[in-house]
Amino acid sequence: MNFLSLSFLANVPQTVEWNYQVAIVMIAANLFAVFIGRFAIQKVGIGPDLPLGKPGLWKNFGLAELLATFSFGHILGAGFILAFSNAGLL
Numbered sequence: 001m002n003f004l005s006l007s008f009l010a011n012v013p014q015t016v017e018w019n020y021q022v023a024i025v026m027i028a029a030n031l032f033a034v035f036i037g038r039f040a041i042q043k044v045g046i047g048p049d050l051p052l053g054k055p056g057l058w059k060n061f062g063l064a065e066l067l068a069t070f071s072f073g074h075i076l077g078a079g080f081i082l083a084f085s086n087a088g089l090l
Contacts, residue, residue: 016085025084026077033073034066041065 016022038061045060084090 016081016090019090021090022081025080025090026074029077029080030070030073033076034069037065037069037072041068 044065045062047062047064049062050066081090
């Protein structure tokens with residue numbers, strides 16, 4: 001194998017550097033995912049509860065729901081950031 005056969009490794013797409021706009025997109029994606037998860041998760045309150053106090057609207061929102069919605073929010077956020085940076089909006 002020579003150097004020319006490994007030239008595909010040099011074709012790495014450029015992504016946007018982390019800045020406040022990227023942070024705002026990630027925060028918005030996570031809040032959107034929590035909002036969706038609050039009404040879409042059917043079996044709520046199974047598992048451990050959050051150690052902090054919550055408002056009445058979130059009374060059955062436990063640790064499992066929080067981790068699931070934030071995981072989904074990070075997947076959405078990564079997709080939004082890649083799409084917005086590819087479109088030149090970030």
